[in-house]
Amino acid sequence: MVKIVIAGITGCLGSAFIGLADTLALAREAIVHATGEAPPFDLLTASSNGARITDGFGRSYAVDASIEEIACCDAVLAPGLQVGEGGLPTSLTNLSSIASWIRRQHSRGALVGAAGAGAFILGEGGLLDGRRCTTNWRSVEELKRRYPRADPARGAPLIEDRRVVTTAAPLSWVDLALHCIQSLCGETAARIAADATAFDGGSGQDAAYVPTGYLAGANPFLIEAERIVRQAGERALSATDLAHALSTSERTLHRRLKEASGESPKSFIDRVRVETARTLLETSEKSVKELAGDAGFTDEASFRRIFRRYAGVAPGAYRVLARARSHPKGHVFAIRKSAELIPEILTRILDSCVNGVTLADPDQEDAPIVYANREFERITGYSQEDIIGHNCRFLQGNDRDQEGRARAREAVSKREHVEVTLRNYRKDGALFYNKLNITPLYDTQGQLLYLLGVQYDVTAQARAEAEIFTLKARLAALAENKP
Ligand SMILES: Cc1cc2nc3c(=O)[nH]c(=O)nc-3n(C[C@H](O)[C@H](O)[C@H](O)COP(=O)(O)O)c2cc1C
Structure with missing residues (x-):
């Protein structure tokens, strides 16, 4: 069963800690009631050593478990933290054990999230490095200072970047809880949960919380x-x-x-x-x-x-990258924690492949590439930024009159498997022969998710074959000229 853990952290906003637990418990009840099925997830509050926690106003709360006892879970949600002057959370010391536990859960495939200034907990665990994120307005500058590799957005109420979810407003834990349900249990469950928790989906997406009084102080x-x-x-x-x-x-x-x-x-x-x-x-x-x-x-x-x-990057490519980070379909690579598939490991495996591996998204205009492994970058000489968001035909340059291209085109339109060898050109202009396999990937309901491309650089083989061909032709010519 899906297991969601709410992290109990001393110095948090009590409302966010209890609110996350209440929202998820209410949602779970509503989903069971509406579907008549078993509870979709288990819910647990946990702290370091299972100790009681004290919120930023000195109130004390018990938790269900100790994080040390939880080997793996499907999601960890952290409440917002009480912040002081300038937006820095007041209790950043003693976070290391919970921050590294959250990081471990993430690397095992869990979705992790934090509301408002709870983003600092993720930052302490290194989870904001190289990630787009959000936090409450008061804390954006401090967040940037403390975690220079984080990329915080102003004005975005919720951002998911490769299974790290952050929300902006101090009371945005409702959004966080619902996003978690949507990711782990699907759209229908999320809709039922949203109704049950009286969430106004529209306004949450439109407005960011901007306490100008605080900002003016900065x-x-x-x-x-x-x-x-x-x-x-x-x-x-x-x-x-x-x-x-x-x-x-x-x-x-x-x-x-x-x-x-x-x-x-x-x-x-x-x-x-x-x-x-x-x-x-x-x-x-x-x-x-x-x-x-x-x-x-x-x-x-x-x-x-x-x-x-x-x-x-160009705006279109930026959007594709942002969607690839947060799109539910990302779950092909973010399949929830389990013994079977661990995303980091999966990525590592794909990166160690001796052939190029790419995924194109057929739901987007012109089926752009949304994933490319390291070997694809090596074969083509292009970087992720050049590749993501573009249809792979850019590798053909002006050399478009190829029989293989027509076959690839037909197979893509009919959602069929195909193997073709194409003349492609590296970023430095050098020709290479690309043996390309395209395979449609379907989900369990038979819906097309992605087109998988596997590329082999067969230049050496193609050159050898061309040479054999020339030699054979010469031999034949010599034989004909014999007296
Ligand atoms: C997943 C995937 C990977 C592809 N990889 C390549 C590639 O490496 N090189 C290439 O020339 N075309 C590649 N293609 C094919 C082109 O994207 C395109 O389908 C082909 O050029 C035919 O369409 P067109 O006539 O509109 O260009 C790939 C297609 C898919 C779906």
Whole structure:
């Protein structure tokens, strides 16, 4: 049975600890009632050594178990933490044992999540390194300072990045609990749970919690400047306009921004707008053109250029990467913990393959690649950023007149297996012969999930065959010319 553990942590918000337990218990009851089936998950609160915990206001709570007794589980959820001046949680000491236990669970395949400033617990366990995440507004700057490799988003209420879920507002544990149910038990269970816990799904996704009073304490000038840029929305905003809106001169604006963030007014405006666009790409279905406008870019081409400069990838590829991180279909690689399949190990196996392995998502326009292993990068010379989000045909360059391509195209459209050898070109332009196998992957209900591509570099073999062919032709010619 699926096991969800709520981590009891001294210094947490008591409401979040009890709230997570209540929300999940209510949801479980409602799911049993609505479906008539057995409870979909087991629920447990646990702390280091099973000791009672004390919340940030000094109230004490008992827990069900000790984390040391729990070898593995399917999800670990951490409550928000009480934060002090500046947004730093007041109790970051003594977190190491629970943080490393959570990390271990994650590496065994568990989904892990934290509400609000609970993100710091994940940070202590190294789980935010290289991950997109969110936390409450008060704590974003501290989070960035303490975990420089984390990539926190402002204005995103919930983010999942490779089985690490973070939510923004201090009371967002309801969202966290429901997201966990959706990931582990599916859409229907999540809908029943949402109804039972009186959750207003719409508003939760639309608004981020922005306590401006706290923000003003951090760096009022920078925060006010950021607010003006965000609120300008579609309106064009120059450095002069920004200085004017801040009731200051352009020169002072320049100086104060340089001091505060090291940026010129122009790059500050661009960066804030790119941040807005990133969040829209992650959380909305808007087209690139539409969201570029919403984020304040007047023309799409300059948006694409500026976005690429800041984010390192094109907007479409960024969206694909963000979806691949949080899309429920990611569970092909994030199949829940168990003896059978452990995601990290699976990835390692795929990375040690001697052939390229790719997955294309047929539900997205033009079936872009959403996964490529290390060997594929080696064979092609392209990096993940070049590959993810693009249809694999880019490897053909202008050499499109190939019989194998037509066969691949037909097989993909008919969802059939195919093996073809194609002339492909590495990033440095060198030709290689790619023996490609495409296989559709279906789920247990027969629904197409992904197209699996396996690539072998058969250049040496193809060259040897070409040489044999030439030699045979020469021999034949010689034989004909014999007197
Ligand atoms: C999972 C997968 C992997 C693929 N890998 C390659 C590849 O490595 N090289 C290549 O030239 N085409 C590859 N293709 C084929 C192209 O994506 C495309 O299907 C083919 O070029 C035919 O379509 P087109 O005529 O629209 O280009 C792959 C397709 C899929 C579904």
